[in-house]
Amino acid sequence: MKILLIPDKFKGSVTAEGVIKALSKGILKSMPETKVFKVMASDGGDGFLDAIQNYISLERVEGDTIDPLGRPSRAYYLYNESNSTAYVELAKASGIELLSNADLNVMETSTIGTGIQIKDAITRGAKNIIIGLGGSATNDGGTGIAHALGYRFMDDKDNLLAPKGKNLSLISKISKMDDSFWKGISFTAVNDVTNPLFGKEGAAYVYAKQKGADSGQIESLDEGLRNLAYTVQNTMGVDHALLPGTGAAGGTAYGLKTFFNAEFISGIEFLFKLAGIPQLLKETSIDYIITGEGKIDEQTLHGKLIKGVMDIGLQYSIPVIAVCGKLAIDPIELKKKGLMAVLEVLDTTKPLQYSMDNASKLIEKTIFNYFENQKSI
Numbered sequence: 001m002k003i004l005l006i007p008d009k010f011k012g013s014v015t016a017e018g019v020i021k022a023l024s025k026g027i028l029k030s031m032p033e034t035k036v037f038k039v040m041a042s043d044g045g046d047g048f049l050d051a052i053q054n055y056i057s058l059e060r061v062e063g064d065t066i067d068p069l070g071r072p073s074r075a076y077y078l079y080n081e082s083n084s085t086a087y088v089e090l091a092k093a094s095g096i097e098l099l100s101n102a103d104l105n106v107m108e109t110s111t112i113g114t115g116i117q118i119k120d121a122i123t124r125g126a127k128n129i130i131i132g133l134g135g136s137a138t139n140d141g142g143t144g145i146a147h148a149l150g151y152r153f154m155d156d157k158d159n160l161l162a163p164k165g166k167n168l169s170l171i172s173k174i175s176k177m178d179d180s181f182w183k184g185i186s187f188t189a190v191n192d193v194t195n196p197l198f199g200k201e202g203a204a205y206v207y208a209k210q211k212g213a214d215s216g217q218i219e220s221l222d223e224g225l226r227n228l229a230y231t232v233q234n235t236m237g238v239d240h241a242l243l244p245g246t247g248a249a250g251g252t253a254y255g256l257k258t259f260f261n262a263e264f265i266s267g268i269e270f271l272f273k274l275a276g277i278p279q280l281l282k283e284t285s286i287d288y289i290i291t292g293e294g295k296i297d298e299q300t301l302h303g304k305l306i307k308g309v310m311d312i313g314l315q316y317s318i319p320v321i322a323v324c325g326k327l328a329i330d331p332i333e334l335k336k337k338g339l340m341a342v343l344e345v346l347d348t349t350k351p352l353q354y355s356m357d358n359a360s361k362l363i364e365k366t367i368f369n370y371f372e373n374q375k376s377i
């Protein structure tokens, strides 16, 4: 038996590495002859740089920047001098994990800090900027990054606007200062999701709530993103708003495409290539792929790691099993989309904290039981 493990972390209880360990233990206990292949993945959001570092060793460049609320902070990116490529994880300077719950304020947050990091990389000599998008505290349509690299956003009276969520609806003019700084630089947006910029499936409606927005603010952020796209279309003649993925990181993917002509790649595809998964699947006959994350919900189907693993399973006709802490979506829907089985580790007779505290043991037990049951079928 050959099994490939590609799980995400169970946020709040166990890292992706911990999930891999627990799954391996459970599988080998049930079927000791199994060859287990392990892949440390990430969907492009937080954990992007960690995942890259598992496969390539790169220089770590740490420097001053600002956090999503504009306070001084430090963050790093990775740099490959031999091919002048910088890998920037948006969440390092503009991530939701940087703010306490009390500080979450998506009307006021900006991606400027990530823009400062990109500027530093270009100054260092980077010719290729690869940005992992996701896990953001922002909904600024990428205007913060654009501002840091020389774009300016103004209202209808030519007042300069700070590039943050609450100002998007006021933008009526966009100007570009000297673009020679980043001309000829190739940008790649590595998107963790496939949502469009605005609308019910867009950045604000799907992701702003987790960034602290109430329903009125969500509506106004969505309106702001629409206004940004409208102003861009009128003044720059380009329209990318409905492209899948533009909604990643509060519309940052849209901003990178619009202002810097970024290429899009999904986080999953990027990391699968880096990890050599397509080659492994071509050369080795894998019997099962096992994936998982803390909570499987609607977001899972919008390009999270599990969705990418499901797609790969379908592509290579390999059954995929997902293990999760909590299942918050109809399992039938998941099976229709190609999952062979979905296993929830949560023990509903005990409080949630029990499952969080004992996640590794529960994951091990769940996968062990699954394969033991298979033997008796």
Ligand SMILES: Nc1ncnc2c1ncn2[C@@H]1O[C@H](COP(=O)(O)OP(=O)(O)OP(=O)(O)O)[C@@H](O)[C@H]1O
Residues within 6 Å of the ligand: 008, 009, 010, 011, 012, 013, 014, 045, 046, 135, 293, 294, 295, 296, 299, 324, 325, 326, 345, 346, 352, 355, 356, 357, 358, 359
């Ligand atoms: N051991 C566990 N048992 C039960 N539920 C868990 C367990 N671990 C995590 N969870 C649930 O999963 C949630 C985290 O979900 P998940 O790991 O999918 O990350 P996420 O919030 O989707 O973030 P990201 O976008 O970074 O993946 C936790 O808030 C909790 O509700």
Ligand SMILES: O=C(O)[C@H](O)CO
Residues within 6 Å of the ligand: 045, 133, 134, 135, 136, 137, 192, 193, 207, 247, 248, 249, 250
């Ligand atoms: O940062 C976010 O908004 C989510 O991770 C989706 O990209």
